Amino acid sequence: MKPFRADILAIGSELLHGGRVDSNSVFIANMLANCGIRVAKKLVLSDELRDIQSALRSSSKHANVVIVTGGLGSTVDDRTREAVAHTFGRPLAVRRKAMQILKRQVQGRGRTVTPLLAKQARIPSGAIVLDNCVGTAPGFYVQEKMAHVFVLPGVPREAREMMEMQVVPILKRKLQSSTYLWSHAFNTMGLPETDIQQRVASLFRKPFAVDLSLLASTKGVKLTLSCWRPLKHKTRRSAAEDFPEGDILIQDIRHMLEPWLFSEGELTMEEVVGQLLSSLHWALALAESCTGGLIAHRLTDIPGSSTFLDRGVITYSNRAKQELLGVSPTLVQKYGAVSAQVAEAMAKGIRKKSRVDLGVSVTGIAGPGGGSVKKPIGLVYMAIDGPHGNQSQRFQFFGDRSEIKFRASHAALNMIRRYCRKC
Amino acid sequence: MKPFRADILAIGSELLHGGRVDSNSVFIANMLANCGIRVAKKLVLSDELRDIQSALRSSSKHANVVIVTGGLGSTVDDRTREAVAHTFGRPLAVRRKAMQILKRQVQGRGRTVTPLLAKQARIPSGAIVLDNCVGTAPGFYVQEKMAHVFVLPGVPREAREMMEMQVVPILKRKLQSSTYLWSHAFNTMGLPETDIQQRVASLFRKPFAVDLSLLASTKGVKLTLSCWRPLKHKTRRSAAEDFPEGDILIQDIRHMLEPWLFSEGELTMEEVVGQLLSSLHWALALAESCTGGLIAHRLTDIPGSSTFLDRGVITYSNRAKQELLGVSPTLVQKYGAVSAQVAEAMAKGIRKKSRVDLGVSVTGIAGPGGGSVKKPIGLVYMAIDGPHGNQSQRFQFFGDRSEIKFRASHAALNMIRRYCRKC
Numbered sequence: 066m067k068p069f070r071a072d073i074l075a076i077g078s079e080l081l082h083g084g085r086v087d088s089n090s091v092f093i094a095n096m097l098a099n100c101g102i103r104v105a106k107k108l109v110l111s112d113e114l115r116d117i118q119s120a121l122r123s124s125s126k127h128a129n130v131v132i133v134t135g136g137l138g139s140t141v142d143d144r145t146r147e148a149v150a151h152t153f154g155r156p157l158a159v160r161r162k163a164m165q166i167l168k169r170q171v172q173g174r175g176r177t178v179t180p181l182l183a184k185q186a187r188i189p190s191g192a193i194v195l196d197n198c199v200g201t202a203p204g205f206y207v208q209e210k211m212a213h214v215f216v217l218p219g220v221p222r223e224a225r226e227m228m229e230m231q232v233v234p235i236l237k238r239k240l241q242s243s244t245y246l247w248s249h250a251f252n253t254m255g256l257p258e259t260d261i262q263q264r265v266a267s268l269f270r271k272p273f274a275v276d277l278s279l280l281a282s283t284k285g286v287k288l289t290l291s292c293w294r295p296l297k298h299k300t301r302r303s304a305a306e307d308f309p310e311g312d313i314l315i316q317d318i319r320h321m322l323e324p325w326l327f328s329e330g331e332l333t334m335e336e337v338v339g340q341l342l343s344s345l346h347w348a349l350a351l352a353e354s355c356t357g358g359l360i361a362h363r364l365t366d367i368p369g370s371s372t373f374l375d376r377g378v379i380t381y382s383n384r385a386k387q388e389l390l391g392v393s394p395t396l397v398q399k400y401g402a403v404s405a406q407v408a409e410a411m412a413k414g415i416r417k418k419s420r421v422d423l424g425v426s427v428t429g430i431a432g433p434g435g436g437s438v439k440k441p442i443g444l445v446y447m448a449i450d451g452p453h454g455n456q457s458q459r460f461q462f463f464g465d466r467s468e469i470k471f472r473a474s475h476a477a478l479n480m481i482r483r484y485c486r487k488c
Numbered sequence: 489m490k491p492f493r494a495d496i497l498a499i500g501s502e503l504l505h506g507g508r509v510d511s512n513s514v515f516i517a518n519m520l521a522n523c524g525i526r527v528a529k530k531l532v533l534s535d536e537l538r539d540i541q542s543a544l545r546s547s548s549k550h551a552n553v554v555i556v557t558g559g560l561g562s563t564v565d566d567r568t569r570e571a572v573a574h575t576f577g578r579p580l581a582v583r584r585k586a587m588q589i590l591k592r593q594v595q596g597r598g599r600t601v602t603p604l605l606a607k608q609a610r611i612p613s614g615a616i617v618l619d620n621c622v623g624t625a626p627g628f629y630v631q632e633k634m635a636h637v638f639v640l641p642g643v644p645r646e647a648r649e650m651m652e653m654q655v656v657p658i659l660k661r662k663l664q665s666s667t668y669l670w671s672h673a674f675n676t677m678g679l680p681e682t683d684i685q686q687r688v689a690s691l692f693r694k695p696f697a698v699d700l701s702l703l704a705s706t707k708g709v710k711l712t713l714s715c716w717r718p719l720k721h722k723t724r725r726s727a728a729e730d731f732p733e734g735d736i737l738i739q740d741i742r743h744m745l746e747p748w749l750f751s752e753g754e755l756t757m758e759e760v761v762g763q764l765l766s767s768l769h770w771a772l773a774l775a776e777s778c779t780g781g782l783i784a785h786r787l788t789d790i791p792g793s794s795t796f797l798d799r800g801v802i803t804y805s806n807r808a809k810q811e812l813l814g815v816s817p818t819l820v821q822k823y824g825a826v827s828a829q830v831a832e833a834m835a836k837g838i839r840k841k842s843r844v845d846l847g848v849s850v851t852g853i854a855g856p857g858g859g860s861v862k863k864p865i866g867l868v869y870m871a872i873d874g875p876h877g878n879q880s881q882r883f884q885f886f887g888d889r890s891e892i893k894f895r896a897s898h899a900a901l902n903m904i905r906r907y908c909r910k911c
Contacts, residue, residue: 078701079701079703080530081513081517081527081529081530082514082517082518082521082527082714085514085703085705086509086510086511086514087509088509090504090532091505091508091509094504094505095505098505104504104505105534105539106504106531106532106533106534106539106543107503107504107531107532108529108530108531108532109513109529109530109531109532110529111528111529116528116529120529138681139682140681140682140685140702141685141700142700142701142702179682181682181685181686182682222887222888222891258561258563259562259563259602259604259605262563262564262604263604277564277565278501278502278565279563279565280502280508282508291505351802353781356785356788357781357784357785357787357788357789357793357797357800358776358780358781358782358783358784358785358788358800358802359781359785359788360781361780361781361802362779362780362781362782362785362893364780365779365780365781365782365802365804365854365893366780366889366890366893368855368856368857368889369857370780370804371804371805374780374802374804375804375805375807375808376801376802376803376804376805376808376812377780377781377800377801377802377804378799378800378801378802378812379774379781379784379788379797379799379800379801379802380799381788381793381794381797381798381799381800382794382798382799384798385798385799385842388841388842389799389801389812418811419808419811431788432791433791434791434792464645465645466789466791467789468645470785470788470789
């Protein structure tokens with residue numbers, strides 16, 4: 066019942082030095098896990114031909130599956146095709162199917178296939194061409210002894226589409242894994258990582274081997290349970306029915322972490338808030354100061370957010386607070402712009418002015434300037450005015466300007482969530 | 489004049505499967521480049537003891553410098569300390585200096601050092617303890633034959649601080665490199681990657697070896713020049729004086745890309761806009777629809793943005809457009825909310841209502857719903873009203889909702905930049 070082993074090779078000097086971060090391996094690992102394949106390592110390499118070849122040689126020996134991303138573009142520093150050709154002795158040639166894909170995609174953008182772009186249609190001999198419905202570079206697949214090697218573009222949307230539509234079906238057919246990764250994630254906020262570990266430790270003395278991992282970030286602490294399970298047990302619709310002992314563990318943890326749990330699985334905080342507001346048919350208006358529009362930005366990342374978000378205002382100046390929210394200059398002078406009183410007046414003001422169900426406000430000091438002994442950097446007040454009355458809360462966040470902004474936006478969304486759920 | 493070689497090992501199952509992306513290696517690579525050290529590869533590994541040990545063994549043989557990040561926490565899945573101890577035969581023991589660091593950091597947060605947390609003070613024998621001024625886990629440094637191995641926490645702020653204040657000074661003293669990485673970056677918008685390559689190709693027939701790399705993203709195309717140079721030439725204050733031939737190349741490229749160039753080096757689009765507005769003493773007010781607060785969020789990430797940003801409004805509903813911007817319902821009915829006419833009315837409205845120098849508006853269809861044949865997803869109108877008169881522009885963006893929002897915010901910032909610079 067051992068999972069197959071995969072290596073991911075992410076190619077591109079920009080991933081090592083140019084300020085870009087590889088994000089493909091996250092969804093690649095998730096999709097592979099569903100096929101009974103465990104990612105053992107990820108290697109990030111520059112566009113040096115020699116380094117790519119040596120990694121291809123090593124990974125195709127040790128892994129069942131090798132997923133290569135990047136270096137399929139048309140510029141001089143795109144050398145992945147060449148590296149695969151050399152390593153496996155499969156000379157490159159322009160392939161008709163690859164050229165068709167390239168033409169369709171380039172012409173679809175109203176441009177023509179230049180000789181430079183045509184380089185992308187050159188594919189190692191014997192490789193199977195993989196279609197690219199999003200970008201211009203076709204991918205390809207070769208089998209080298211025991212290793213299934215897939216070469217995909219580096220652009221995340223293109224790589225994701227190709228993985229989902231082409232790589233996964235091939236792997237399911239070819240490998241016929243007898244295992245799959247059973248997993249469940251809890252997203253919490255407000256309880257430190259070590260406290261969570263201590264609370265759940267007692268549950269892990271049972272005989273079945275479920276892995277526990279904890280991940281702290283500005284979004285809170287994520288606790289993930291996982292274990293490789295025989296595929297023959299994956300017959301039902303729900304994970305609970307597939308693995309009853311695992312389901313009991315999930316219920317125990319859910320009960321234990323209830324006050325801090327804001328979602329399970331992949332559901333984000335903004336999605337939870339969006340769902341709650343939609344189900345209550347509440348319209349929301351935001352008055353942001355130190356978060357500078359970040360709360361609105363996060364909520365409007367959800368498709369259909371126009372059904373619950375009426376408007377937002379970012380009142381950076383005191384004049385804006387007065388004109389848009391009706392916050393009196395006397396109040397600001399008396400308590401300061403960063404105070405519970407002003408936060409409450411902002412929430413009431415935005416709710417009244419926009420005639421919505423829920424008014425939410427945030428005011429604070431994101432730094433690096435503006436802090437004092439009495440009101441240090443990271444001090445943030447939030448308030449809500451709505452059908453369940455009004456409330457305000459004081460927070461002290463740590464980190465740099467961006468972190469404080471993010472943590473404040475996350476706390477504000479959590480405050481809306483709890484207000485909606487009356488908890 | 490060959491640079492030293494470094495490997496980066498990023499440890500943590502969450503980096504392979506848990507949805508977190510390693511971002512440390514970017515600044516680590518930059519700092520190492522300044523010490524004459526080239527990152528040859530980055531390896532991302534799970535918390536499996538065996539995998540970490542095998543990577544440590546291999547990298548300490550092949551690289552002059554090994555930077556390990558992550559796995560120094562106090563939970564069960566933090567095993568980096570143990571792996572280093574086993575690999576190099578250096579048993580772990582609680583060290584006084586490490587315990588002092590731990591106590592200072594934990595108590596500074598008003599908590600106490602539990603036995604679980606105390607695990608973080610266990611350090612391999614003979615290692616030099618590295619202070620952590622940001623978080624709780626101390627780092628450490630061991631020299632293994634020719635390799636300098638540094639073990640840092642995975643949290644970016646902690647790793648960055650430790651690299652800068654402790655690792656870099658040690659490396660400068662120990663390695664005494666004779667090279668450094670000379671580099672220069674151009675940030676462009678509006679010209680495709682392949683067009684840029686064709687334009688600059690003619691400049692690269694000269695005898696000196698400067699590497700060119702191109703990186704396309706939602707922020708535009710970044711072109712980076714780099715080459716390893718003898719350190720003895722790095723005597724002057726400016727890169728131009730260090731390397732006159734490189735400076736000529738920079739000037740040629742700058743001239744060639746001028747219409748599309750929005751910044752050079754690390755300067756971001758929002759910083760450029762912020763600097764321009766500050767130097768003109770112009771106050772800005774934003775009226776965002778489809779970007780949902782993202783423009784305001786990006787501008788307020790800049791410290792001191794309150795000096796030029798007066799306010800922003802996010803008018804998702806037509807009622808909000810009318811109440812906050814004075815956009816007449818007749819106009820919206822006649823042309824649609826996504827039109828040049830409404831964009832112009834929004835820009836004029838926000839400028840008038842807030843009595844600022846510059847009013848900027850964005851209205852469009854971010855998708856996935858709301859598109860039609862006449863007004864497809866990704867269609868965005870933007871307008872500016874200000875001292876140089878008013879203007880509007882139509883854009884058609886591609887990608888998913890998040891990408892369209894980001895591209896629109898970037899185009900809007902670029903439009904403000906060009907308006908301010910009258911170009």
